[in-house]
Amino acid sequence: MTKARARWLLLGPAGLWYAALLVLPLAVVLVYSLGERAPAGGYAPALTLAQYANLGSRWTAFQNTLVLAPVGTLAALLIAYPLAYFLAVKSNPRWRTALLVLVIVPFWTSILIRSYAWIFLLGGRGIPALLADLGLGDIRLINTPFAVLVGIVYGYLPLMVFPIYVSLERLDKRLLEASSDLGAPPWRSFLQVTLPLSLPGVATGSMLVFILLMGEYLIPQMLGGGKVFFVGNALVDLFLQSRNWAFGSAMAVTLVAVMLVTVTLYMRFLSRIGAARDDVGLM
Amino acid sequence: MAYAEQGEVIAEFVDTTKRFGKVLAADRLNLRIGKGEFLSFLGPSGCGKTTALRMLAGFEAPTEGRILIDGQDIGAEPAHRRPVNMVFQHYALFPHMTVAENVGYGLRQRRPKLAKDDIAARVARALDTVRLGDFGPRRIWEMSGGQQQRVALARAIVNEPKILLLDEPMAALDAKLRAEMQMELLSLQRKLGITFILVTHDQQEALSMSDRICIMGKSRIAQIGTPRELYDRPANRYVADFVGRANILPGTVTRNIGEHALVRLASNHDVVVEAPRPVNPGDKVDIAIRPEGLRLGASAEPGLPDITATVARMTFLGEHVEYLLRHPDLGELQVMVPRQAERALPGVDVGTQLHILWDQGNGLILGQD
Numbered sequence: 001m002t003k004a005r006a007r008w009l010l011l012g013p014a015g016l017w018y019a020a021l022l023v024l025p026l027a028v029v030l031v032y033s034l035g036e037r038a039p040a041g042g043y044a045p046a047l048t049l050a051q052y053a054n055l056g057s058r059w060t061a062f063q064n065t066l067v068l069a070p071v072g073t074l075a076a077l078l079i080a081y082p083l084a085y086f087l088a089v090k091s092n093p094r095w096r097t098a099l100l101v102l103v104i105v106p107f108w109t110s111i112l113i114r115s116y117a118w119i120f121l122l123g124g125r126g127i128p129a130l131l132a133d134l135g136l137g138d139i140r141l142i143n144t145p146f147a148v149l150v151g152i153v154y155g156y157l158p159l160m161v162f163p164i165y166v167s168l169e170r171l172d173k174r175l176l177e178a179s180s181d182l183g184a185p186p187w188r189s190f191l192q193v194t195l196p197l198s199l200p201g202v203a204t205g206s207m208l209v210f211i212l213l214m215g216e217y218l219i220p221q222m223l224g225g226g227k228v229f230f231v232g233n234a235l236v237d238l239f240l241q242s243r244n245w246a247f248g249s250a251m252a253v254t255l256v257a258v259m260l261v262t263v264t265l266y267m268r269f270l271s272r273i274g275a276a277r278d279d280v281g282l283m
Numbered sequence: 284m285a286y287a288e289q290g291e292v293i294a295e296f297v298d299t300t301k302r303f304g305k306v307l308a309a310d311r312l313n314l315r316i317g318k319g320e321f322l323s324f325l326g327p328s329g330c331g332k333t334t335a336l337r338m339l340a341g342f343e344a345p346t347e348g349r350i351l352i353d354g355q356d357i358g359a360e361p362a363h364r365r366p367v368n369m370v371f372q373h374y375a376l377f378p379h380m381t382v383a384e385n386v387g388y389g390l391r392q393r394r395p396k397l398a399k400d401d402i403a404a405r406v407a408r409a410l411d412t413v414r415l416g417d418f419g420p421r422r423i424w425e426m427s428g429g430q431q432q433r434v435a436l437a438r439a440i441v442n443e444p445k446i447l448l449l450d451e452p453m454a455a456l457d458a459k460l461r462a463e464m465q466m467e468l469l470s471l472q473r474k475l476g477i478t479f480i481l482v483t484h485d486q487q488e489a490l491s492m493s494d495r496i497c498i499m500g501k502s503r504i505a506q507i508g509t510p511r512e513l514y515d516r517p518a519n520r521y522v523a524d525f526v527g528r529a530n531i532l533p534g535t536v537t538r539n540i541g542e543h544a545l546v547r548l549a550s551n552h553d554v555v556v557e558a559p560r561p562v563n564p565g566d567k568v569d570i571a572i573r574p575e576g577l578r579l580g581a582s583a584e585p586g587l588p589d590i591t592a593t594v595a596r597m598t599f600l601g602e603h604v605e606y607l608l609r610h611p612d613l614g615e616l617q618v619m620v621p622r623q624a625e626r627a628l629p630g631v632d633v634g635t636q637l638h639i640l641w642d643q644g645n646g647l648i649l650g651q652d
Binding site for chain 2: 172174175177178179180181182183184185186188192193196197
């Protein structure tokens with residue numbers, strides 16, 4: 001077999017898949033976004049930027065997404081890192097596998113069912129009732145940004161934990177002995193050795209969670225109750241309720257563009273951290 | 284222990300014992316290490332030598348007993364507060380830092396902080412010392428194994444530790460590079476005057492570099508002494524076997540002759556050997572004799588026992604030829620014959636009967652293990 005044929009055999013299936021299910025639909029969406037809403041709903045061919053000019057009317061969806069996706073990613077990171085650190089470094093190796101399984105156990109149940117559970121927990125007769133009984137006043141949790149954030153962190157934590165766990169687990173423990181031998185107390189060893197060497201895991205986990213959150217639909221739907229909605233919710237609304245396919249397409253294209261920009265910025269930020277380390281040295 | 288008795292003591296193990304669960308890793312170590320000394324812990328893997336080093340570094344705490352550095356009990360001091368630095372077996376260099384950053388790491392941990400210029404100057408000097416002057420900005424993965432080893436060395440000595448600990452630092456290098464590094468390390472030690480403690484399983488390395496060697500076996504110190512002392516006067520069978528090679532033969536003491544003794548071998552030959560410890564006629568003893576302590580002859584010599592054995596194998600080693608001979612009562616005996624002496628044995632081949640010439644006073648009585 002020639003090299004060229006081998007390459008086509010290897011790339012062919014995935015390439016076809018991407019062409020048929022990604023490139024083609026994207027092209028369709030791009031074309032639709034330049035069209036108009038047909039009088040009875042759907043798409044009417046046109047060549048106008050009117051839909052894009054109208055994006056401001058859906059600004060809240062973008063605002064929610066652009067605030068809650070990064071904040072949710074950060075919150076998941078802050079909770080996942082210590083957990084991953086414990087699992088990789090401090091936990092008894094004999095229990096480690098069992099503990100790792102516990103982290104993914106929630107995935108065994110549908111996110112739909114788990115979100116329902118959160119509706120009850122955060123709803124009027126759940127945690128707020130408990131807090132009221134303790135005399136902490138009347139606090140509303142369900143259908144708030146906080147509720148959405150809780151759902152996000154809960155749902156995406158494992159995706160953050162695993163890449164960080166892997167990078168910490170792979171870390172050569174002798175490097176920490178060397179750091180200690182050279183006079184660094186434990187917390188400084190963490191800052192100067194453990195943390196920088198686990199950054200690839202942090203980057204992977206954050207990207208994974210952030211990208212999925214930008215397109216999130218279910219959690220805001222269930223725990224935001226129509227009050228805290230993401231771009232994903234707006235899209236469903238536009239395509240299925242208002243049947244304004246042109247406007248929905250414009251919004252979808254804009255989301256892809258925003259995502260491309262933020263992810264690129266994030267990547268450049270990460271590589272700049274790496275470059276800075278090369279130049280000046282750590283701390 | 285002559286060395287440490289004369290000079291100033293920098294470190295001391297006092298009945299130091301380490302247990303990992305039920306496993307005894309170090310059993311009542313007692314040892315004084317002199318200032319400026321080059322001391323090696325030598326032994327097979329699992330003998331406790333690395334544990335001894337790690338206790339000194341502060342990575343393991345002794346279960347019982349004490350460890351003193353400069354007269355102070357440092358048993359409770361964490362590793363980062365000890366005035367010692369270590370060159371790790373696989374170097375443990377920080378992969379996310381340059382060579383210079385690695386070397387400067389210890390200096391950057393000092394509190395109060397050192398000035399940046401000061402750190403840079405000291406790093407440059409340390410890199411010069413290990414002949415890596417221009418390599419500061421390089422990344423670790425761009426360095427060869429030998430270069431990485433020097434970076435590890437520079438990273439340790441830049442801190443001017445009271446003791447430099449070396450955990451099998453040459454194990455990953457090829458033979459030629461290893462010999463080079465050994466000489467370099469030795470001259471570096473003489474130049475800096477820092478106490479070096481080396482852990483190795485390579486007896487050649489220990490013999491050629493150390494002022495003293497501490498031979499470890501079964502978690503205990505088997506013998507401490509200069510390389511010559513250990514080679515010429517091994518205290519017991521374990522040491523005789525581990526340092527160099529030795530023929531070890533059982534026998535019975537028949538007479539005391541001052542610091543020597545007459546010993547009757549299993550073949551009923553009487554040989555005169557050194558007796559480093561007091562023995563009495565009738566004692567069952569083991570005697571050790573080095574392969575170069577025996578000679579071979581085509582005929583017996585007057586005044587020496589006539590031990591006749593058959594050549595079983597000859598191994599050509601360049602300036603020496605190693606003979607393996609078989610004797611019906613004594614078993615196998617190794618004899619190292621210089622090429623010069625071999626000329627007196629023409630036509631010898633496997634199966635030839637030769638006379639083993641055991642000069643009076645060669646060999647010695649071993650102590651009990």
